Amino acid sequence: MERSSSSSMELDSDLNLKATELRLGLPGHCGGDDDGPEKSQISSTSPTTVLTIGRSSGGSNKRSSPEAPSSNECRSQSDSSASGIEFEDRDCAPPPAKAQVVGWPPIRSYRKTCLQQQKRGSESSSGSGMYVKVSMDGAPYLRKVDVKMYKSYADLLAGLESMFKLKFGEYSEREGYNGSAYAPTYEDKDGDWMLVGDVSWEMFISSCKRLRIMRGSEARGLGN
Amino acid sequence: HLFIHSISIFQAVLIILHLSPFGSLLFSPFSSHLSSSSPIPHRERESFDSESLLSPFPQISSSGGISAMDRSPKRRSISPDDATRFPDEVLERVLALLDSPKDRSAVSLVCRDWYSAESWSRRHVFIGNCYSVSPEIVARRFPRIRSVTLKGKPRFSDFNLVPDNWGADVHSWLLVFASEYPFLEELRLKRMRVTDESLEFLALNFPNFRALSLLSCDGFSTGGLASVATHCKNLTELDIQENGIDDFGGEWLSCFPDNFNTLEVLNFSHLNTDVNPDVLERLVSRCRSLKVLKVNRSISLDCLQRLLVSAPQLTELGAGSFSQELTPRQHADLEHAFGLCKNLSVLTGLWEATAMNLSAVYPACSRLSFLNLSYTALQSQELASLLPHCPCLRRLWVLDSVGDKGLEAVGANCPSLEEIRVFPADPFDEDMINAVTESGIVAVSQGCPKLHYILYFCRQMTNAAVATVVRNCPDFTHFRLCIMNPGQPDHTTNQPMDEAFGSVVKTCKKLQRLSVSGLLTDLTFKYIGKYAKNMETLSVAFAGSSDLGMQYVMEGCSKLRKLEIRDCPFGNAALLSGLEKYESMRSLWMSACNVTMNGCRVLAREMPRLNVEVMKEEGSDDCKADKVYVYRTVAGPRRDAPPSVLTVSSL
Numbered sequence: 001m002e003r004s005s006s007s008s009m010e011l012d013s014d015l016n017l018k019a020t021e022l023r024l025g026l027p028g029h030c031g032g033d034d035d036g037p038e039k040s041q042i043s044s045t046s047p048t049t050v051l052t053i054g055r056s057s058g059g060s061n062k063r064s065s066p067e068a069p070s071s072n073e074c075r076s077q078s079d080s081s082a083s084g085i086e087f088e089d090r091d092c093a094p095p096p097a098k099a100q101v102v103g104w105p106p107i108r109s110y111r112k113t114c115l116q117q118q119k120r121g122s123e124s125s126s127g128s129g130m131y132v133k134v135s136m137d138g139a140p141y142l143r144k145v146d147v148k149m150y151k152s153y154a155d156l157l158a159g160l161e162s163m164f165k166l167k168f169g170e171y172s173e174r175e176g177y178n179g180s181a182y183a184p185t186y187e188d189k190d191g192d193w194m195l196v197g198d199v200s201w202e203m204f205i206s207s208c209k210r211l212r213i214m215r216g217s218e219a220r221g222l223g224n
Numbered sequence: 225h226l227f228i229h230s231i232s233i234f235q236a237v238l239i240i241l242h243l244s245p246f247g248s249l250l251f252s253p254f255s256s257h258l259s260s261s262s263p264i265p266h267r268e269r270e271s272f273d274s275e276s277l278l279s280p281f282p283q284i285s286s287s288g289g290i291s292a293m294d295r296s297p298k299r300r301s302i303s304p305d306d307a308t309r310f311p312d313e314v315l316e317r318v319l320a321l322l323d324s325p326k327d328r329s330a331v332s333l334v335c336r337d338w339y340s341a342e343s344w345s346r347r348h349v350f351i352g353n354c355y356s357v358s359p360e361i362v363a364r365r366f367p368r369i370r371s372v373t374l375k376g377k378p379r380f381s382d383f384n385l386v387p388d389n390w391g392a393d394v395h396s397w398l399l400v401f402a403s404e405y406p407f408l409e410e411l412r413l414k415r416m417r418v419t420d421e422s423l424e425f426l427a428l429n430f431p432n433f434r435a436l437s438l439l440s441c442d443g444f445s446t447g448g449l450a451s452v453a454t455h456c457k458n459l460t461e462l463d464i465q466e467n468g469i470d471d472f473g474g475e476w477l478s479c480f481p482d483n484f485n486t487l488e489v490l491n492f493s494h495l496n497t498d499v500n501p502d503v504l505e506r507l508v509s510r511c512r513s514l515k516v517l518k519v520n521r522s523i524s525l526d527c528l529q530r531l532l533v534s535a536p537q538l539t540e541l542g543a544g545s546f547s548q549e550l551t552p553r554q555h556a557d558l559e560h561a562f563g564l565c566k567n568l569s570v571l572t573g574l575w576e577a578t579a580m581n582l583s584a585v586y587p588a589c590s591r592l593s594f595l596n597l598s599y600t601a602l603q604s605q606e607l608a609s610l611l612p613h614c615p616c617l618r619r620l621w622v623l624d625s626v627g628d629k630g631l632e633a634v635g636a637n638c639p640s641l642e643e644i645r646v647f648p649a650d651p652f653d654e655d656m657i658n659a660v661t662e663s664g665i666v667a668v669s670q671g672c673p674k675l676h677y678i679l680y681f682c683r684q685m686t687n688a689a690v691a692t693v694v695r696n697c698p699d700f701t702h703f704r705l706c707i708m709n710p711g712q713p714d715h716t717t718n719q720p721m722d723e724a725f726g727s728v729v730k731t732c733k734k735l736q737r738l739s740v741s742g743l744l745t746d747l748t749f750k751y752i753g754k755y756a757k758n759m760e761t762l763s764v765a766f767a768g769s770s771d772l773g774m775q776y777v778m779e780g781c782s783k784l785r786k787l788e789i790r791d792c793p794f795g796n797a798a799l800l801s802g803l804e805k806y807e808s809m810r811s812l813w814m815s816a817c818n819v820t821m822n823g824c825r826v827l828a829r830e831m832p833r834l835n836v837e838v839m840k841e842e843g844s845d846d847c848k849a850d851k852v853y854v855y856r857t858v859a860g861p862r863r864d865a866p867p868s869v870l871t872v873s874s875l
Contacts, residue, residue: 108466
């Protein structure tokens with residue numbers, strides 16, 4: 001919707017009351033404003049309409065977003081117009097996959113970052129199970145295990161052994177899994193591959209992102 | 225004759241002060257608008273440069289009462305030269321007892337003598353909007369300032385609604401202070417831009433500098449902190465909270481000289497990189513006056529344990545991430561260390577605390593008045609186990625992971641609770657099972673009749689629940705409800721949430737701050753305009769039906785000082801309905817509303833002493849005023865505005 005460019009100083013014609021009238025629509029209903037490239041009338045549509053986030057809040061200095069991009073997370077950092085384009089498709093999706101709104105809910109950036117870090121660090125470790133992918137060198141497809149189902153390393157290894165029909169050797173801190181064809185390894189939250197068993201069980205649970213059963217020969221290097 | 229003259233003036237002052245509410249106001253409500261974690265400290269005793277002519281008067285601390293002044297002064301011979309100065313000295317001495325800026329402002333309006341005496345006796349100045357005044361004007365008005373609090377960007381900059389380069393740079397202030405207030409001791413900044421150059425300039429140019437507090441600021445790095453640590457020989461306070469800081473490592477902590485020992489407040493909890501624990505431990509053991517210590521994630525529980533043993537006098541502790549896995553021995557040691565801390569009233573941090581580890585803090589909780597668990601993903605059970613150990617709790621911040629059950633535990637265990645803030649653990653996860661609902665807040669209100677401050681993030685609410693809450697707790701001063709889905713109605717009746725906020729403003733006569741949310745029509749604002757006569761700050765988002773909404777507020781809320789609005793259907797008529805009001809307000813923010821450039825021009829023309837600033841969005845049409853920031857000022861239009869910020873003139 002455009003404002004007439006020949007607007008006089010008179011307020012009435014400027015007010016464009018019809019355009020600003022609040023209309024209550026059904027949840028998920030797309031406002032007609034999404035059609036045009038201009039998103040300037042967002043606020044006049046029903047509050048239950050999906051809101052686009054075409055807004056750039058940044059000036060010439062972009063603050064780099066501390067948040068990992070993911071489909072559900074708010075693009076609330078000051079990325080400029082690019083963010084509008086990404087979300088145009090989502091605007092008119094029938095199920096109310098709500099596009100996020102800049103700066104909403106009103107939580108300070110610092111707090112958001114903190115929560116993000118914590119969430120990544122302990123993904124669903126409080127509450128429902130913690131499924132991680134398990135790959136095995138040479139096997140064609142992956143499995144998934146709920147790490148929380150196990151009480152200890154012994155438990156976990158026994159579970160893996162039965163799932164993949166193999167046997168791990170004896171674990172020792174110095175030499176890793178000695179005398180076996182395979183060794184269990186995991187990727188931690190820093191992205192590093194570690195030998196299963198080196199850290200405490202609690203720390204393992206909170207940092208394990210995925211498991212990989214590595215060939216013994218490759219795993220030898222990890223223990224040092 | 226002169227002596228009698230002076231007594232009568234003095235008595236007049238006494239009488240006036242006794243009759244006024246000044247004497248009872250040690251802590252003005254004004255101060256609560258600063259960050260709640262940095263209250264205005266009580267001013268220290270006055271020490272006058274000139275020799276006092278009134279030696280019989282005892283040295284009274286500025287937080288003391290007036291009763292000590294009842295003693296009459298002894299006879300003294302007074303030379304004619306001193307005659308004209310004598311009353312001023314009395315006045316200044318008396319007025320020096322006043323802390324609150326509001327009281328001081330009132331005093332300065334009485335007469336010229338009082339104006340002058342007040343301005344000479346003022347040691348602390350609070351500037352709520354750095355663009356409302358210039359540093360030169362401040363220096364002319366208050367020649368003897370030792371402590372400055374400065375706030376910069378509009379509050380919505382916390383939520384990324386303000387461009388990064390918007391302004392509020394502290395440097396121009398520091399340049400003036402260096403020549404006008406060389407004895408500056410304290411600087412507290414909120415939402416200002418602070419560079420490392422500025423921090424270095426501060427550290428090098430103010431030999432008496434003692435206290436630095438930075439909240440929600442940006443533009444500096446740990447390098448700036450290093451300058452402060454290196455050069456500020458008398459530093460007592462270094463309080464770095466929630467800033468946009470470039471963290472290049474923890475070496476700054478090692479910059480405190482080996483013989484440095486004056487620190488009383490050290491808060492580096494929000495810095496992410498490692499500091500050297502040995503350096504920290506040595507620093508803490510040297511600083512015998514240390515009262516506030518808030519450490520960051522890198523500090524292990526072993527280190528924390530040693531810190532506590534070394535500094536059991538702490539009153540405030542930020543305990544770091546609290547996530548180490550402890551052997552029973554370590555746990556016992558830690559518990560013992562907490563037991564040594566008999567004076568702990570504030571506990572925060574605990575970001576990754578596990579249920580196991582949390583029990584180590586129990587021995588220190590008996591006097592705890594403020595517990596900040598708002599970064600700790602506690603479950604209801606864990607909170608329920610912790611709270612019985614904190615019988616004196618007055619302020620509690622939690623995450624909504626504690627659920628309604630956790631809030632029931634709050635209601636059951638915290639009879640003295642005055643403030644609760646519930647933050648969302650997963651604000652952007654739409655699929656979240658509702659962590660806290662209306663039941664939680666009702667449960668708290670039932671058990672905590674003294675509640676007067678609430679900040680509540682939730683995904684559902686009902687009108688009835690809010691009405692119940694304020695019926696249980698009619699003394700709310702701050703009511704901030706954030707229903708996270710914009711424009712969401714009462715989930716049981718599908719009605720707007722108008723009646724909820726209606727009940728808040730009708731019941732809570734002392735309400736100073738209100739944040740509204742949910743589906744709201746103009747009726748909400750009609751209620752607010754009619755009943756919220758003490759309200760000073762109002763935040764509105766995704767609400768209202770027409771210009772009338774904002775008009776109700778502008779016409780009815782006589783004490784309104786700060787109004788921030790986003791995504792509401794308020795246009796030019798609404799903006800201009802506040803014409804008479806804006807000069808008595810600190811500021812108005814309107815973004816994503818229906819205000820146009822023409823409306824702004826009319827405002828600017830009618831009210832030349834306001835700065836009317838517009839921030840345009842990329843790609844929006846020429847007529848639309850996307851973001852409008854209006855504030856009163858005696859400093860004229862900004863000269864440092866970036867291209868994205870237009871100061872609207874009446875052209």
